[in-house]
Amino acid sequence: MQPTDDLFARLKRSTFRSRFHLGPKERQYCLDKGPETIDSHAADFIAKRLAPAEPKNDGKQTPMRGHPVFIAQHATATCCRGCLAKWHAIPAGVALNAQQQAYVVAVIHRWLVAEMNPPR
Template structure:
């Protein structure tokens, strides 16, 4: 099945405009709220996760994150919602970041980001979520 959301990689003017707009969003308030959650703040990258990022490189990690969000979060209805994002280390580091940032399922997207369930994610929302996950990874890859 092909997902419309994979148009994230198009280079049209509208997408570039959305990316610039999303880059301008101050994520500090979100990260401050997440830090107050004992569960969300318990996530970290282990040595295997960091080695994976080094091996693949940031561009591949971001591409994989975009594809993951398009496949696992963007559809309006997800059969295994709430269970679609693995929580174990050593699989794909963005999965850990998704849990840490409340970007792991539609319930968490609604609670932490105000994105309602029952409708497909917009391109803007997908770019926004990718940015959040990537920012968390960069902050924790030290």
């Protein structure tokens, strides 16, 4: 499972998904912490908030702000199990395995890299 160009093209066409961007505070946080730490945060958030078969408060477990990963989750439709099912074909109601969790982190990472390095 690898994030695909097709996925990111579909996300860009979504009015809702394409409105998410990092603000100056989140960009600086990414610069200060570095990609390894941000990926570690993403892996932790995914394991705790998204990986269970029935996450607590599913559909509302990911804040809209407060951490670059949260913003990336909304931008990439990795914010809840419903979005994972709709956008990524990862069924709800079954715990995410290690490969699926790594895929979600890779999707988030790719979006964050693109946000931190906009085309000139």
